[in-house]
Amino acid sequence: MAIIQSNMAGNVWKILVNVGDTVSEGQDVVILESMKMEIPIAAEISGTVKEIKINEGDFVNEDDALIVLE
Template sequence: MNEVKASMAGSVWKIVAQQGEEISEGQDIAILESMKMEIPIPAESGGTIKELKVSEGDFVNEGDVIAIIE
């Protein structure tokens, strides 16, 4: 199990991957918006998205879990 965490504080602008989707290392899971910049959040390893912990519009802090990959 691998947790994908936010690299900085910001709002979840867009969820790119869906729960149950098979993803590869480096594939974007979500895009944060902070200070009018878009920051992609990539998977650190490949696998299946077991759970998305955020929704579009949510605010996250640095280190918050975005998704869990198995």
């Protein structure tokens, strides 16, 4: 199991995956908005989305858990 974490504080602008989706290493899974910029968050490993811990519009801090892969 792996957890994809936020690399900065910002608002969750868009979630690009759903529970059950298979993602590849390097694939963008979430887009954060911070200071009017869109920052993509990519999966560091391949896996299947087990849980999405955030909702669009949520504010997250650096190192917050976003998505759980298995």
